Amino acid sequence: MPAPDKLGILLVNLGTPDAPETAAVRRYLAEFLSDPRVIDIHPVARWLLLHLIILRVRPAKSAHAYRAIWGPEGSPLLVHGRALTAALAERLPAHPVVLAMRYGAPSIDAGLRELEAAGCDRILVAPLFPHYASSSTGSALEAVYRAAGERLTTPFLHVLPPFYDHPAFIDALAHQGAPLLAELQPDHVVYSFHGLPERHLTNGDPSGAHCLKREACCAAITAVNRSCYRAQCYATARELDARLGLGAGASTVCFQSRLGRTPWIRPYTDDVLLELAQRGVKRLAVFCPAFVADCLETLEEIGIRARETFKAAGGEELRLVPGLNAEPVWVDALATILREHLGEDAPARHHRSPSLAMAT
Numbered sequence: 001m002p003a004p005d006k007l008g009i010l011l012v013n014l015g016t017p018d019a020p021e022t023a024a025v026r027r028y029l030a031e032f033l034s035d036p037r038v039i040d041i042h043p044v045a046r047w048l049l050l051h052l053i054i055l056r057v058r059p060a061k062s063a064h065a066y067r068a069i070w071g072p073e074g075s076p077l078l079v080h081g082r083a084l085t086a087a088l089a090e091r092l093p094a095h096p097v098v099l100a101m102r103y104g105a106p107s108i109d110a111g112l113r114e115l116e117a118a119g120c121d122r123i124l125v126a127p128l129f130p131h132y133a134s135s136s137t138g139s140a141l142e143a144v145y146r147a148a149g150e151r152l153t154t155p156f157l158h159v160l161p162p163f164y165d166h167p168a169f170i171d172a173l174a175h176q177g178a179p180l181l182a183e184l185q186p187d188h189v190v191y192s193f194h195g196l197p198e199r200h201l202t203n204g205d206p207s208g209a210h211c212l213k214r215e216a217c218c219a220a221i222t223a224v225n226r227s228c229y230r231a232q233c234y235a236t237a238r239e240l241d242a243r244l245g246l247g248a249g250a251s252t253v254c255f256q257s258r259l260g261r262t263p264w265i266r267p268y269t270d271d272v273l274l275e276l277a278q279r280g281v282k283r284l285a286v287f288c289p290a291f292v293a294d295c296l297e298t299l300e301e302i303g304i305r306a307r308e309t310f311k312a313a314g315g316e317e318l319r320l321v322p323g324l325n326a327e328p329v330w331v332d333a334l335a336t337i338l339r340e341h342l343g344e345d346a347p348a349r350h351h352r353s354p355s356l357a358m359a360t
Contacts, residue, residue: 008096008120009338010111011085012140013128015103016075020066026059032103037139069299080293083326091335096120102140109147126160126338128292130169131232133196134204160341164232165239168333173289174243175329177321184319186285188276189246192302193233193290195255195264201230230265236289257297273306277313284310284318294323
């Protein structure tokens with residue numbers, strides 16, 4: 001009898017520079033921002049923008065920011081990614097688990113080679129982006145398809161879809177945040193997601209008449225917006241509100257990390273923080289549900305700069321809810337999500353957080 005198929009798991013995250021130094025950050029940004037799914041403008045305009053403006057100014061600033069969060073083992077994103085990979089491999093012993101980054105190292109090609117060496121002819125690609133965006137999930141999958149297609153014997157690929165409203169993911173976020181909320185007793189909760197240019201949403205609207213055309217366009221997931229990043233973010237926030245027992249008006253959704261002068265999806269996180277402080281909010285808790293691992297955008301942008309912005313505007317305390325990272329609750333949740341996708345019957349081990357009521 002022929003040997004049974006062997007399935008491996010390729011976890012894919014965005015990426016990180018090799019070091020918190022200007023040269024390393026420049027190499028990373030050059031690869032990242034050269035992606036036409038990230039800066040989706042004419043190739044000549046993208047090259048001019050990147051090489052005449054961005055790569056002359058941004059690497060030094062970003063390197064300074066990376067140095068503020070870099071640990072003795074390296075980049076937090078990579079450290080947490082490796083820890084998650086090792087822990088998940090223990091939960092799923094029948095499947096080799098490998099980590100890859102869309103940009104930088106370890107590369108997607110290296111990840112595929114490692115799974116090939118382990119004898120895997122089927123691969124479950126698991127983008128570690130809870131919400132779909134062309135510039136994250138779409139780019140990662142395109143790179144996987146390209147690398148797989150270059151092989152004489154191509155692996156058979158399965159893809160994990162976005163898990164923005166999966167109960168195990170929501171429970172893991174709530175479990176991570178509930179202790180902080182109980183301790184801080186915040187006046188308000190903010191869900192800060194990574195931003196996107198508005199055109200990424202409107203260009204992906206199959207109807208051409210829904211996304212950002214009405215105030216409540218993201219109030220529910222429908223056939224029209226089921227792949228809309230912003231709508232999926234709001235769905236995550238609604239589920240988290242329910243799980244944490246937050247009443248109406250107790251939380252705000254906003255979007256961070258915008259780049260350039262074109263309109264990005266609103267409201268902007270920095271504007272929201274100023275408005276909340278001016279409104280008299282003193283204690284603020286911030287979730288970053290678009291990031292499953294702590295990284296520059298969570299630790300430095302929110303944990304350092306946003307805190308300073310909030311306090312300078314009159315707030316007293318801003319606390320960042322720690323990322324899921326390689327916490328056991330997230331390892332168990334991701335194992336549950338992967339097993340469900342594979343059709344493997346296994347008891348769910350994720351922890352359901354108790355509802356935490358909070359008054360504004």
